[in-house]
Amino acid sequence: MPAYLLATVFLLLFALGVRRDRRRFGNAVLLGLSVLFLAAGLLGSLARLPDGLVDAVLLVIPAAAGLGLVASAVFLVANGVTMVRQEGGRLANLLSLTAGLAILVLIALLFAAVHFDSRALRALAGGVLLVAGYLGFLFLCFLGYAFLYGRLTVRRDVDFIVVLGAGLVDGDQVPPLLARRLERGYALYRVQEARGRPPRMIVSGGKGSDEQVPEAQAMAVHLAELGCPPERIEQEDRSRSTEENLAFSRVLMERHGPDYRCVVVTNTFHVFRSAVITRRAGVPGQVLGAHTARYYRPSATIREFVAVLALYGTLNVTVCLLLAVLGALAGWAS
Known part of the structure; x- marks a missing residue:
């Protein structure tokens, strides 16, 4: 109860x-x-069931959890290999592979702690298990709520549609990932245009060291090619991060008046973190996601989760250290 x-x-x-x-x-x-x-x-209500059924449930639940953990590890490793083949071996593309291997190492550590009589090993396993449980719980929270938030739709007219930038290819070309953001943003523009209230489009992205032009410039060209009137497009071409995207775009929007509403468009994996940053930046609006290739989502989602943890870095580091100590003490005493 x-x-x-x-x-x-x-x-x-x-x-x-x-x-x-x-x-x-x-x-x-x-x-x-x-x-x-x-x-x-x-689980507490299981005591009311017949004894045989209770035993079966208590056997099935741990087995299902263990199989699910192993299956997740295998999936992440396989996805990591696909990411390296498709996108290259950059650190950001290794996250799903690293996560899968980490789960397999955790499983091996737990088996070793059970089968070998070593206090040090049990202490290590206890500390790692509690930290992994905490991070796993937060990751499931992140996944579940990000899914729910991503189902939101725009019900009210807005004054601005802000499309967040991403890296260009060949120095000045919009890649498919960014093109989908622009297409989603322009689709929203057309819906409001049909109602007689076309918003202003803000394309946000600065010039990277390997880029010939600012991302905003290439994005504006792509939007115009889609059919968006150039006079409805504003360029924010100084930002280098999502935080700067939103902070600098806010300045542009406030020039037209303080009581504005906006929608921020990014890719599905990036929606929830962008929403958190939007709130922190004081931007009044929600975030919508554009389609992302399936193979790209697991690694990108893990990257976004790590970035959200970093937004609350002091709290999460403190909790992880405390759990590691408590788990180590419990494992040593067992």
Whole structure:
């Protein structure tokens, strides 16, 4: 009963958090805690079942969890190999491969701690297990809430559509990833144009060291080729990061008046982190995602999760250190 009560409390806090601002990572954690305590309540209810059925459930759940963990590791490793083949061996493209290998190492460490009589090994396994559990819980919260947030649609007219930049290819060409953002943004523009309220398009992206022109310039050309009137396009060509994209675009939007509404367009994997940064930048608007190739999503999603953790770096490092110490002490004493 207490577990169900806590699940209800966290669900109510989640609803209040969403009502206040949908773009908070705390909403994801509250939803995750509600689901966690609901699961705990359901497990506690197993005692009411017949003994044979209880034994079967208690056998199936750990087995399913273990198989799911192994399957996830294999999938991530396979996806990592695909990423390297398709996108090259840059560090950002190795994240899914690294995550898959890390899960396999964790499984091996847990088996070793169980089968070998070593306090040091049990202490190491205990510390690593608690930290991995914490990060895994946050990752599931991130995935679940990012999925829900990504289902939002634009119901009200907006004054601006901000399209976030990405790297160019061949120095001045818009790659498919960025083209999809521009196409999604222009589709929104056309919907409002048909209602007689065409918004202004802001393309945001500076010039990288390997680029011949600012990303915003190439994006503006691509938008014009799609059919967007050039006079409705504004270029923000100084930014080098998502934080700068939104901060500098905010300045452009505020020149037209303080009471504006906007939509920020990026790719699906980047939506939730952009939403968190949008809130922090004081930009009043939601974030929408454009289609992303399937093979690209796992590594990109992990990268976004790590970036969100970094936004709350002090808190997460402190919690991880505390859990590592507690897990090590428990493993040593066992």
